[in-house]
Structures are given as structure tokens and as C-alpha cells.
Amino acid sequence: MTLPPPKLLATDLDGTLLASDGTIHAADAAAIRELMSRGIDVTFCTGRMHSGCGHLARQLELSTPLVCLDGVQIVDPRSGKPVHVTPLPESCVEPLREALHESRPMTFLFGADRIYHDAHGDPAAPYVSIWTEHMDRVDDVMRHRGWEDDALGLVAVGEQARISELQQQVNVLQELESASFISNRPGFEGVWAMVIRRRGISKASGLQHLAQMLDITLDEVVAVGDWLNDLTMMRAVGRSYAMGQSPPEVVDAADEVLGANHHTGGGIAEAARRSGLL
Numbered sequence: 001m002t003l004p005p006p007k008l009l010a011t012d013l014d015g016t017l018l019a020s021d022g023t024i025h026a027a028d029a030a031a032i033r034e035l036m037s038r039g040i041d042v043t044f045c046t047g048r049m050h051s052g053c054g055h056l057a058r059q060l061e062l063s064t065p066l067v068c069l070d071g072v073q074i075v076d077p078r079s080g081k082p083v084h085v086t087p088l089p090e091s092c093v094e095p096l097r098e099a100l101h102e103s104r105p106m107t108f109l110f111g112a113d114r115i116y117h118d119a120h121g122d123p124a125a126p127y128v129s130i131w132t133e134h135m136d137r138v139d140d141v142m143r144h145r146g147w148e149d150d151a152l153g154l155v156a157v158g159e160q161a162r163i164s165e166l167q168q169q170v171n172v173l174q175e176l177e178s179a180s181f182i183s184n185r186p187g188f189e190g191v192w193a194m195v196i197r198r199r200g201i202s203k204a205s206g207l208q209h210l211a212q213m214l215d216i217t218l219d220e221v222v223a224v225g226d227w228l229n230d231l232t233m234m235r236a237v238g239r240s241y242a243m244g245q246s247p248p249e250v251v252d253a254a255d256e257v258l259g260a261n262h263h264t265g266g267g268i269a270e271a272a273r274r275s276g277l278l
Contacts, residue, residue: 003238006275007216009035010045010067010207010233012225013053014130015262016243017044024056025265031272032060040277041214043067045203047195047229050075050082051113052132065213069110069131070229071206072152072197074213082112084209086201088151089175096154096176096196097142099169105158105194107141112150116141124157127188131155153197163192175199181228204232224271226250226262241271 009032011017017028032042042060044053045067057066057077065074065083074084088096100107106121114134117125118141129135138144156166163180170178180194203225211218219238223230226243227250234240234253242254244261251257256274260267272278 004217004220006040006222006239006277007220008041008043008064008211008214009222009224009268009272009275009277010043010237011223011268012227012230013044013046013048013056015226015245016224016267018056018262019265020262024059025268027266028268029060031269031278032062035272035277036061036063038277043210045207045223045225045230045233046070047131049073049110049113049115049132050080051134052130054080055133065210067203067206067210069152070195070197071201071203071209072110074206074210083213085112085152086198088153088198092173092175093147093151095173096170097147099166100156101142103156103158103162103166103169105156105162105166108155108157109141109144109146110152110154111136111146112152115155116144116146118142121157124188124191124193127157127183127185127191127193128155130185153195155193155195157191157193160192163194167194170194170196177201179229202232203230204236207233207236222271222275222277224258224267225254239275241267241274243267 041064043064047070050068062077106124108128109116177199178196183191221237222239223233223237224241226246240254242250242257260270
């Protein structure tokens, strides 16, 4: 099948666009600015909240809405205001809190623009802070008003057995889904975490919603990523590229593997060239 010319490039952030110190690789920043000068839309498709990546969008002067929190938030980068949000289902809030109370992991609640945690979560707060610049330490996260006001999802952190037990309980709640993983971040190697959100929300669903807003199809999207939460967008878009350090699952899902990796940078520039955008 012949694909239409690409109109949107969607890039993951950590491990893809960003260096290990959180800065944008220079070659990729230059490529993104050149793409925009040619009329190509560029967006982030990231697990971070808007409050954890808005400064990067402003740095690049992006105007296309950002797909944040793995598809939960779509946010206008210029105003910082959400254009589409998918919160946790109200019917699942109390059962979820009960499950968390039983397993008692370190709990981090995603609000509209910040993450709430209490003293129990202090050891993992630096790890979770990659999602946002706004971490609020509250008296008791399980009783915080954010559950009723603006709960978008959460991250639970703890030993593997505790996370596995919680995941079994969450899987019973049919309106929710979860993904557990072991950290490879420096200083947090071996730490287990789990992300919980409304079922059906993913980077692919976020890109689908954005494509409809832009009046394009997913076949007209180029995606670049490196991690397991990128699998859905890799499989959904017209052209997908995996960073050189990507695990086998991501490599298998992508159309091509890039020579660039998170150390060298240049993955966005390389993907843009390979896809014919540059």
C-alpha cells in the first residue's frame, strides 16, 4: 500500500528527543524547526504531563497540541490549556482507593497539572518527578480532594510482589487498565512501578484524537519512540521509527530502527530524513 505524504511528526521525549540531562539534542531541535518552516506539524507524544514538558514545547515554539500523559491529556502548548482530557471513571475511584489501601504502595495521584503524594511516597518522589515539574506533598494522598476534583490516573511504586498484587485487583475493574514495569533509571534500578488510567487510553488513542482535530489520518503521521508505552503509536501510524537502544518489543513494532540512540541524539532528524520530510 502506498502511504500518503506525512503531515505530522510525533516524537516521544525521554530516550528519544531528550538527552540524559533532560535537554533537547541540538540536531533534533534544528530538524524540528526546519520541519515547521516547511509546514509540517510537530507534536510530543509523551508519558509526561503537560506540566512536565510544556517548557520544552515553548523552547521549540511548537503550536500543534501535545499528546501528554500517554494520551490522557491533549494540551495547547501556547496557552497551556487542555483541549481534551480523559479522567479516571468516577465509578472506579472508590474501588481503586480501597485496593491501594490494602496493598499500600507509594501512591502518586495525577491531577490536572500536578502530582500529589504524601510522606510515604517521599523515597520515590524524585523518580516520579520526571512526569511533572509540579509535585505537591500533602498530608494523606488517599484522602486528598484530587480524587474527586481532577483525577487523571496514578503511579504506584513498590516491591514487585506488592505491585503484582495491586495489578490483580486493578484488573478486576473493567474501566481501568494498568501497566507495570521495572525501572532502569540511574539511582532507581530495580524499582517496580505501575501506571493506572482509564481503559482504552494510549498514545495511539491520543494521536487518533489529535489527527481528527488536524483533519488528517494516522497514515499521515510519522512517530519516533523508544519504550514500551510507544508500542501502540508505533503500530497505529503510517511510519514508525525506533531509537537504536529500544528493547526488542519496540524494534519489532516499528517500521525501521534508527542508527541514532539516546546518547548520540539525532533520532528525530534521522527519522525525518528517512520518511522524506527532510
